[in-house]
Amino acid sequence: MQSFLKNMIIILMLASLSFLTVSCNTMQGAGEDVKSAGEAIKDAAD
DSSP, X not given: OHHHHHHHHHHHHHHHHHHHXXXXXXXXXXXXXXXXXXXXXXXXXX
């Protein structure tokens, strides 16, 4: 179970990073992307 959770977090982080680098044009947008990535990781941990 822990390895699945670790893999899910890694996948979410990589997906968030790729989304951030591709679609974010402003610092405000970057902050929102990081915030949503953090919330996704938090939800995956629950």
